[in-house]
Amino acid sequence: MAISSIRNLFIKNAVANVLGGAGTALFNLLLPALVVRHLGKLEFSVWSLALQVLIYLQLFGFGLQTAMTKYIAHGNELQDKGDQRKTIKAGLVLVSSFTAMALVAVGLLALFYPLFFNDVPAELMGEFRLCIVILGISASLQLFALVPSGVFLGLQKNIIPVSGLLFVRISSLIGIWLVLSNGGSLVNLSIVLAGCGLMILPISYFYTKRWAGPFISHLGPIDWARCRELFRYCASLAIWSVAMLFVNGIDLVIAGHYDFDKVASYSLAITAIAILVGVTQAVLSPLVAIGSASYANIDKRAQLPKLLTLSSAGCAAFLIVTLVIFLFLGKPLLALWLDASYVDGVYELLAVMLFAHALRNLLMPFSLLLVSISEHKKAFMPAIIEGAFNLTFSLILAPKFGVIGVIYGTLIGSIAGVLSVVIFVAGKTPALSVSRAYFFNRIIFVPVIVLAALFWIFHG
Template identity: 25%
Template structure:
């Protein structure tokens, strides 16, 4: 499963790079440059997928050295499963290019729908394989099949819905490849750092406290699901920020940054706070009482880390759109180093909880580094980034006060109920709607919802 995270990380680099360039090229009306960029990116993504398979084949042959506590009866099958999953996961890289193309055209609903339906199908296949066979290889094959279905649907959508984009192997060039590398090098560094931050924890815990690995994995998987959803929403802002950058309006970029930070924090808090305070009922329904009880605290800590890290996401998106993200490379590197050191140190002391606390502390270091480096200052030419950050988050922070009070006053046993989860959701949503969102926000959301309902009503009515 860590292999899928690696592939997704590099697929995200392709997605961001292509989305930004397609949006900029379309704003300039330069279709030829767009087609060369997308074609070259697809070739590079294919090469990256082949490299991933080769590296994972080497890892599969050395599982006994990487994880010596894995039972010997599972080592050979584990190596084959690793290679099988890698073959399917490698398609995430060219899939990221296709997703980026649609995002750059502000049609992200197309790849999002494909991935959503595809992941549901993949999940169903994995469940069927697990229940019917209890065999690791069968589950790996189901996982690979799901990725094949998703990639096939992405290619079909590109051919049918984006015929105006010309994609040919002959359009790929070394010059464009160098341009992609120049822009993406820092993004790749970020993703490597993210892999250290998110992917090394299980390996560290496997060496320090192997029996707690399954419980940590449950918490990390649940947290990653919500992090992925929120990250996809933020990525949809990238083409808009790219168009603002092309216009050269620094004031508009600052306003966009401020509003994105405020609204993003509001949405993220609405999602995260119930899962921090009352995640045990959901975990219990998913993995049973024992796993839920032993995973709940770790998930709460990881969700807080997710909140901290996501708070600066809009700043990162605007920096990527304006091609100033290269100045912020020390932030993710510092966070990765801190995460590794703190997870090992605190993990030895506190086990799985310590590893999670190391992730939380390093997230704070990463955010502080971003605000201190302030790469977007040269674009907005206005107040320091940390001032925009603090001003934008003042209203969303109101959501933390009553909910934090509830968390301190209500015993954990009471919070481990569906009633408490429902209460926290209502309180969080109420404070967010009435205290954090402005009247203008509420009117705009109500208007959008009314238009969507009217559209659905027209589609459902008989002709």
């Protein structure tokens, strides 16, 4: 497959993912915009903390969707349907175990998670726990959708799972709007969001029967060797995911513990970051299937460094342009989204947070391609270093500076993560970069200089 064919395939699936990413972004924009106008700051803070449970439970996917994508794409390139069927059966076995583990975690979270927040009023504690249980059970069961999604992403038919996700998002927004219009409680909101989320299961079953019938109708017996192989792959991704939990998941807990009054503003800022990262990932996620297919064919492997360079340049340009637009137009844009009482507080937090996440997401193409060629284990050290720096400095700075201290902890962690990738990984991935100097010059140098200059201009 020529580089032009790879580019066309990438664009096709990226467009499908952008549609899904746009739907998710719209969902993430409208959901808090709806809720924040109907709930007081205290209730909205509790709602935000309850929603955070969804991030923790996503960890119990253990990267299964990514693993399925990689193995299915590899089998598709070799036209080995038997191998693909082994992967699907193994995925179903693993996701059943992962779901059971997640349901146990829901009970533990309901008992202990609220105890971290001393400022949550006693009269809201019962609702808080019930919201955790409702949302947690729904999120746990939704893990089953990882298998069919991974299959279609591996077959590079991204529009199929994307369309199902869009339907769920639209249904959720309509349901939430109806509940809020009728004065619904936090529990009512959780029931609607959880119920709409579970719709992904029958939708996934329908599109799998419709477009992947030949795969699932003759799966055959369980191949335990493939189960073990897939599990090892997922376990290695899980280490990466846990390290990233200290970047994306723990910060809100720390902020809530030390600076509860600003949890509402911080959670809204995190939502804006999630939209940026989600759109970026939606555009770039086809790299996993394309990289895996290219790596499976020896004749195509030489195209991977160029693919990395092009995708990294596009990613850097998008992040920098987004950052510049926000710094000049951020407040008017936030005013369109949020109640006026939140705009200044959210802008102040985002003005630092965006730099931290732009810096760390410069390496998203590299991370996805590492996954595609099964070299992601080499990135464990940077992930652990970034997570450790983030957590350590957030805990050091939060007691004195509150939420802004947590954000600077994230920025320090991002710097440490990028430096550690250059030091520990770049020179050890010849399939993607011929040398550490090549990696630094082609991927890191110019974007980091631009980001540093922008940070100095606006915060110096």
